[in-house]
Amino acid sequence: MKKNADIISFDPRVILLGFSLCVFAFGFTMKSWAASSIDRPVVVELFTSQGCNSCPPAEKFLNKLAERDDVIALEFHVDYWDYIGWKDPFASPEYTKRQRSYAGPLSMRYIYTPQMVINGRRHEVGSREMSVEVAIDEEKNLSFEALPVLHLNHGENDVNIRVQSNGVNANALYDIILVSYDARHETKVTRGENRGRTLISSNIVRDMRVVDRWTGDDMEFNIPVHELSGDGGCAVLLQERGGGPILAAAMLPLS
Numbered sequence: 001m002k003k004n005a006d007i008i009s010f011d012p013r014v015i016l017l018g019f020s021l022c023v024f025a026f027g028f029t030m031k032s033w034a035a036s037s038i039d040r041p042v043v044v045e046l047f048t049s050q051g052c053n054s055c056p057p058a059e060k061f062l063n064k065l066a067e068r069d070d071v072i073a074l075e076f077h078v079d080y081w082d083y084i085g086w087k088d089p090f091a092s093p094e095y096t097k098r099q100r101s102y103a104g105p106l107s108m109r110y111i112y113t114p115q116m117v118i119n120g121r122r123h124e125v126g127s128r129e130m131s132v133e134v135a136i137d138e139e140k141n142l143s144f145e146a147l148p149v150l151h152l153n154h155g156e157n158d159v160n161i162r163v164q165s166n167g168v169n170a171n172a173l174y175d176i177i178l179v180s181y182d183a184r185h186e187t188k189v190t191r192g193e194n195r196g197r198t199l200i201s202s203n204i205v206r207d208m209r210v211v212d213r214w215t216g217d218d219m220e221f222n223i224p225v226h227e228l229s230g231d232g233g234c235a236v237l238l239q240e241r242g243g244g245p246i247l248a249a250a251m252l253p254l255s
Contacts, residue, residue: 051081053193058114058126066202086192101243120246150250163219170216173241180207183232206230
């Protein structure tokens, strides 16, 4: 059951979602792109739980990814492990919903922990470091004729978000998603499968919401800092609606 990842079933530890195949239609012609890896960081989302005994190695790996400039590492705590004996203080049904949204587009038969989703385009078991590193490199090596770019700047009382379209015409529905996160937490687990362990996590997501829609034009708007829930900072993702690919992303540490 727990060799590399924990699968959740209808007991409710496996949530079968059926076979579903979705072909990503970017509408962008493959061509050389000169932006640096920092201009186009790769988004790695770890879906995890403090109640899952297979998750600590993946969280440790995410701690390393969070130190890189070419990666936006985000830790989403799901709630479907909470009944086993330890209620994860960072878990939210919204993050479980986000994980489920990837099932169809990524042709997943079920959702599981620890799972890493890379740029909304592929997924790997979060503790398989080599496989995740290969996926990150493959995303970095993809090139397109043009892609939008996100810019974040911190003012005195707000965060400025600017979308530079680069002439890309949106051929699908895209969300601008604001994610707030805590920089670091140490949690002593006293019950459940990780009883007696101290778990160290980075970039734990505390809030996630769609702040606007992108239709292909240049955009600029501000978000008041007091609306950000986490103490670490925020990230903004430009993502095709319904668990599709992430076209652009940026992160802004505030601590």
